[in-house]
Amino acid sequence: MTYISEELRRKVAERAEYRCEYCRLHVDNAYFSHEIDHIYAEKHGGKTIETNLCLACADCNRYKSSDLCSLDPLTDEIVALYHPRRQTWSDHFRLNDEGIIEPLSPRGRATGRILWFNDPETVEDRRRLIQLGEF
Numbered sequence: 001m002t003y004i005s006e007e008l009r010r011k012v013a014e015r016a017e018y019r020c021e022y023c024r025l026h027v028d029n030a031y032f033s034h035e036i037d038h039i040y041a042e043k044h045g046g047k048t049i050e051t052n053l054c055l056a057c058a059d060c061n062r063y064k065s066s067d068l069c070s071l072d073p074l075t076d077e078i079v080a081l082y083h084p085r086r087q088t089w090s091d092h093f094r095l096n097d098e099g100i101i102e103p104l105s106p107r108g109r110a111t112g113r114i115l116w117f118n119d120p121e122t123v124e125d126r127r128r129l130i131q132l133g134e135f
């Protein structure tokens with residue numbers, strides 16, 4: 001694992017407005033510290049540069065691990081996971097009033113499943129944050 005300087009960590013967190021770039025959880029509402037994710041893992045040749053880094057909550061980072069793709073649960077086709085530097089979140093996901101992150105694309109379906117976006121406990125936490133105006 002490559003060392004990531006404090007300055008680069010700060011830049012990545014600021015750019016993300018302190019929200020997980022996968023599930024949108026704000027750092028202030030997380031049980032554990034957010035982490036810097038290599039979107040393309042180092043083992044796949046991903047570099048420690050701004051364009052390959054994003055802010056991820058501990059859960060998203062753990063579930064994503066070094067994965068780059070998965071199967072679209074609807075078609076069983078292999079699709080690349082959502083890439084926070086190359087795609088726009090709202091093109092692939094939508095948050096509904098019940099706290100569920102709805103996928104809008106094959107990439108969104110595959111990413112949402114592999115990152116467990118809609119685990120019942122997570123949805124309940126998200127719903128409470130929405131009610132408090134914090135999500």
Ligand SMILES: [Zn+2]
Binds near residue numbers: 024057060
């Ligand atoms: Zn997350």
